[in-house]
Amino acid sequence: MRVKCEGESSANQYSNGCRCADCREAWRVHGLEGAVKKRKGVRRDSPIPEHDAFTREQIMEARK
Numbered sequence: 001m002r003v004k005c006e007g008e009s010s011a012n013q014y015s016n017g018c019r020c021a022d023c024r025e026a027w028r029v030h031g032l033e034g035a036v037k038k039r040k041g042v043r044r045d046s047p048i049p050e051h052d053a054f055t056r057e058q059i060m061e062a063r064k
């Protein structure tokens with residue numbers, strides 16, 4: 001069964017079954033935004049070097 005958004009492409013239309021390029025793009029962007037929001041809610045902006053840098057500082061402290 002085909003579903004068409006008929007020019008009103010959106011993530012919602014994609015979830016309703018439309019698979020045109022615009023709806024897929026809207027769905028992809030929608031998913032990215034959700035992922036970013038979730039990530040920011042948990043650990044804000046810098047998930048990578050902060051912990052590592054802190055660990056190195058601790059090692060330097062321990063070597064003094």
Ligand SMILES: [Zn+2]
Nearest residue numbers: 005018020023
């Ligand atoms: Zn569509």
